[in-house]
Amino acid sequence: MRDAIDWGSWVAGWTALAFVVIYGIFVVVNTVANHRARRSLDYRILVTGSRGKSGTVRLVHAALSGQRRVYSKISGAAARELRGDGTEIDTPRAGTTSVCELPQSMRRAARDNASIGVFECMAVTPKLIEMVQRVHIQAHMVIIPTIRLDHLEEEGLTEFEIGKSIFDSITTADVIVSAVEQPDIIDYYREQCAKHDIEFIHVNPKTNHHRVPGHHPTNLALALRVADYLGVDQQAAIEGLQSVTFEPRALSYQSITRENGSVLSLVDIGSANDPQSAWEALERLQFDSQVIVPVMVNRWERPLRAISFFATLRQHFSLVGVAGTLGTWMNSRHNQTAYRHSVDHERTDFFRVTRRMARRPEMLAQDIERRLGRSVDHLVIVLVENNHETTTDLLRKQFDRDGESLTLEAVEEKVS
Numbered sequence: 001m002r003d004a005i006d007w008g009s010w011v012a013g014w015t016a017l018a019f020v021v022i023y024g025i026f027v028v029v030n031t032v033a034n035h036r037a038r039r040s041l042d043y044r045i046l047v048t049g050s051r052g053k054s055g056t057v058r059l060v061h062a063a064l065s066g067q068r069r070v071y072s073k074i075s076g077a078a079a080r081e082l083r084g085d086g087t088e089i090d091t092p093r094a095g096t097t098s099v100c101e102l103p104q105s106m107r108r109a110a111r112d113n114a115s116i117g118v119f120e121c122m123a124v125t126p127k128l129i130e131m132v133q134r135v136h137i138q139a140h141m142v143i144i145p146t147i148r149l150d151h152l153e154e155e156g157l158t159e160f161e162i163g164k165s166i167f168d169s170i171t172t173a174d175v176i177v178s179a180v181e182q183p184d185i186i187d188y189y190r191e192q193c194a195k196h197d198i199e200f201i202h203v204n205p206k207t208n209h210h211r212v213p214g215h216h217p218t219n220l221a222l223a224l225r226v227a228d229y230l231g232v233d234q235q236a237a238i239e240g241l242q243s244v245t246f247e248p249r250a251l252s253y254q255s256i257t258r259e260n261g262s263v264l265s266l267v268d269i270g271s272a273n274d275p276q277s278a279w280e281a282l283e284r285l286q287f288d289s290q291v292i293v294p295v296m297v298n299r300w301e302r303p304l305r306a307i308s309f310f311a312t313l314r315q316h317f318s319l320v321g322v323a324g325t326l327g328t329w330m331n332s333r334h335n336q337t338a339y340r341h342s343v344d345h346e347r348t349d350f351f352r353v354t355r356r357m358a359r360r361p362e363m364l365a366q367d368i369e370r371r372l373g374r375s376v377d378h379l380v381i382v383l384v385e386n387n388h389e390t391t392t393d394l395l396r397k398q399f400d401r402d403g404e405s406l407t408l409e410a411v412e413e414k415v416s
Contacts (some may be wrong), residue, residue: 001065002230005397006275008365009378016182017036017337018064018410019279024026025198027047028046029041030103033107034103034106034107034136035045036101036110036135037106037107037109037110038103038137038138039108039152039165040109041106041110041111041114041115041116041117042115042116043115043116043117043141043230044115044117044119044135044137044138044139044140044141045060045116045118045119045138045139045140045141045142045143045226046119046121046132046133046139046141046142046143046170046173046276047060047118047119047120047121047142047143047145047241048120048121048123048129048142048143048144048166048169048215049143049144049145049146049147049166049178049180050145050147050149050150050151050162050166050274051145051146051147051150051218051272051273051274051277052126052145052146052188052216053075053121054074054075054120054247054271054374055145055215055216055219055247056219056222056223057072057073057074057082057118057119057120058072058074058082058209058215058244058245059212059215059219059220059222059223059244060072060143060222060223060224060226060227060246061082061118061244062117062240062241062242062243062244062245063223063224063226063232063238063241064116064118064226064227064230064238064240064241065084065086065228065235065240065243066232066233066236066237066240067114067232067233067236068116068230068232069084069112069113069114069115070082070114070117070118071083071084071105071108071112071114071117072105072116072117072118072119072120073091073105073109073117073120074120074204075101075120075121075122078090078247079091079093079101079160079386081105081108082245082338083112084113084114085216086243088245089342090123091105092104094154096290097137099122099128099131099132100108100162101122102121102136102137103117103136104115104124104131106119106136106137106210116230119135119137121133121137123249123277124154124155125154125155126155126166126168126169126332127169129166129169129170129290130169130170131257133169133170133172133173133247134148134172138172138187140173140174140175141168141172141173141174141175141176141177141226141229142173142175142176142177142184143176143178143222143226144163144166144167144176144177144178144179144180145160145178145179145218145222146161146179146180146181147162147166147180147185147217147263147297148162148274148276149183149199149276149308150274150277150305151273151305152304152305152308153301153303153304155301158185159182159185160182160185160188161190163182163185163188164185164188164373165181167188167192170191171192171196173196173278174198174199174332175198175199175200175201175229176189176193176199176200177201177203177222177225177226177229178200178202178203179202179203179205179218179222180202180203186202188219190202191310191381192233199248199259201223201225201229203221203222204221205217205218205220205221207221208220208221210238210241212226212241212244212413215244216280218240223237223241224237225236227400228241229386247271253265253266253267253405254399254400254404254405255268256361256399256402256403256404258346258362258365259362260375262375262376262377262378262379263291263377263378263379264361264362264364264365264379264381265378265379265380265381266361266380266383266396266399266403267380267381267382267383268382268396269281269381269382269383269384269389270297270383270385270386270387270388270392271387272384273305273386274305275308275309275312276326276415278309278384278385279312280294282294282382282384286405288290290376290377290378290379290380290381291372291378291380292317292323292382293317293319293320293379293380293382294313294317294320294323294381294382294383294384295320295322295323295353295381295382295383295392296309296310296313296321296322296323296324296326296382296384296385297323297324297384297385297386297387297388297389298322298323298324298381298385298386299324299325299386300324301387302385302386304385305385306325306385309384309385309413313348313384314350315349317350318347318348318372319349319351319371319372320348320349320350320351321351321352321353321368321381321387322350322352322353323353323358323389323391323392324386324390324391324392326390336360336379348365348375349371351367353391353395354391355390355391355394355400357395358391358392358394358395358398359398360395360398361395361399361402362397363377363388364381364395368381381395383395389400393397
């Protein structure tokens with residue numbers, strides 16, 4: 001007689017097969033839903049590049065909204081989505097940032113009955129940028145606001161390498177709009193666009209005379225050119241820009257009155273992730289009799305960014321704070337002969353901003369004054385390099401709790 005079948009030994013196999021089938025059905029259903037959502041949008045725009053992506057998305061959304069229903073996805077300092085009626089919502093997120101947010105946002109755009117979708121590309125690795133464009137968005141238009149020395153670990157060590165890496169990832173677009181200013185990158189874009197049958201539009205921000213406080217002129221010029229390309233009346237686009245929104249903490253200036261009556265202020269320009277953009281933001285702070293002390297907000301996975309800020313700040317400031325990683329490296333490296341004499345400058349004192357200082361800003365101010373060797377009537381701490389890090393998040397919370405908040409526009413009017 002044949003042995004009885006041991007059905008119990010089949011349980012693991014059938015369970016595994018069931019999971020595979022269920023997962024396969026899930027993938028197929030999501031793929032179909034994403035495809036339908038993508039097809040529902042008459043025109044899709046992807047914004048990539050080094051700097052200005054989030055601001056450009058907000059400006060393009062505002063410029064187009066007067067005559068078209070637009071849905072936009074922002075992945076800057078905070079993940080946001082701009083709906084067709086002008087309201088702003090948080091992007092639902094489980095865990096860390098993922099390119100999977102994009103097709104989900106596209107499906108929400110379809111439910112919002114949008115005709116145009118504007119999506120910020122959060123990917124920085126060329127392979128991921130290519131996947132975002134080829135698989136998820138399939139954008140008709142790609143906007144590249146600027147190319148700067150950022151994301152050096154993934155995209156290249158020169159501006160040309162970075163510009164080339166980004167362009168080579170999005171060659172399936174119909175039109176590319178860019179305000180890059182480097183002649184060699186412009187020439188490469190023109191040459192490659194002709195090769196791939198892509199329309200190339202180069203925008204010169206100097207030809208645009210409109211101004212939107214809180215937004216960069218380059219991003220504004222791009223938004224107006226995109227609106228013109230898509231047939232939106234220029235006056236309607238300009239009127240639409242009056243409703244443009246801003247990044248969280250954009251142009252924020254917070255102040256605390258210290259125990260001795262002097263003022264301690266905090267400015268966060270951490271979203272300017274390359275030295276050139278940071279300098280453009282710092283230039284706006286050169287007023288009043290204040291003393292500015294930058295604080296580098298380090299992240300362990302961005303060592304090359306830290307080095308570029310280190311090399312820049314040490315030439316211009318006598319005192320620089322460091323929060324996060326690499327503080328010890330900077331101090332020891334700065335003392336080496338090759339670094340001291342590589343550029344003619346006064347020695348910069350790098351000091352670590354501790355969590356204890358972050359919890360007690362008065363202690364931080366006193367430590368800075370001790371290092372400067374004098375008291376300061378108005379001390380301004382400027383967070384640069386990165387948005388978030390545990391210690392500086394604590395410092396922000398203290399200023400949120402105890403400080404007075406103004407916009408830089410209001411501060412400029414106050415001191416002028």
